[in-house]
Amino acid sequence: MYKVLLWVHSNIRWFVLALLVLAIVRGFQGWFGNKEWSDTDKKVNLFTMIFVDIQLLLGLILLGVAPTIRLALNMGMKGTMKNGQIRFWAVEHWVMMLIAVVLVHVGYAMAKRAEASVDKFKKSAIFFTIALLIIFASIPWPFMRVVRPLFRLF
Template sequence: MYETVLFIHSYWAYLLLLILIVASVNSLVGYFSNKEYGATNFRIALFTLIVTHIQLLIGLVLYFVSPYFRMFGEEGMGGVMKDSVLRLYLVEHPLMMIIAVVLVTMGYSKHKSKLTSKPKFKMLAIFYTLALVFILSRIPWNTWL
């Protein structure tokens, strides 16, 4: 089961990165070029929200079926924090990804309350770009590529 969930989580991450980059660039371009916020922009923002939440659910399942998770019982929190690989997979990566999902959710929620295009794009640009930076900072690049 672990291998299957890991496969899904890894390849869904490509989709997540692609759509988050598209959404961030779209919102930045819309903000700086004073474009009108339309249905396509709304769909991009919504699709980004959906994809990030699905990735979070897959990641939570993976977290608890992972062989790394057993290391909490064997090593304890002190042992996990001393090992950089265990710390990445058990603490840093999950925490930063949850923060990124919260940022995407906040950006989507805040942009809906804005009445004009520029503030809508601004909210999406800030929160989605921050989420992208957080995600890129804690991807285990050595095993992912």
């Protein structure tokens, strides 16, 4: 079960990243281009939030079954914090991702509540961009100290 969940979680990130980039581009184009907020904009933001939530759910399930987390629990907080690899998974990754999810939700909610189109675009562009930056910083890229493949195979 762990390997299947990890495969899905690792590969669905590309959909999340693509949707976030799409929503951000549309947000900045609408904001600076003085465009009208459309049903398409609303749907892009909604699908972005849904995929972010799916990714969060998969990540939370992985927290419960990952051997790295079990190891962290056995090591205790002091041992976990001394080991960069274990600390990344047990503390840094999921906390930063949770913050990013909250920012996506706040951006979606604020855009939904805003009355003027320019404000809808502005809110979603700003909050989604901050969320994307946090996500980029929290993904285990090949150039980071914690390395995972870009595309996970079974």
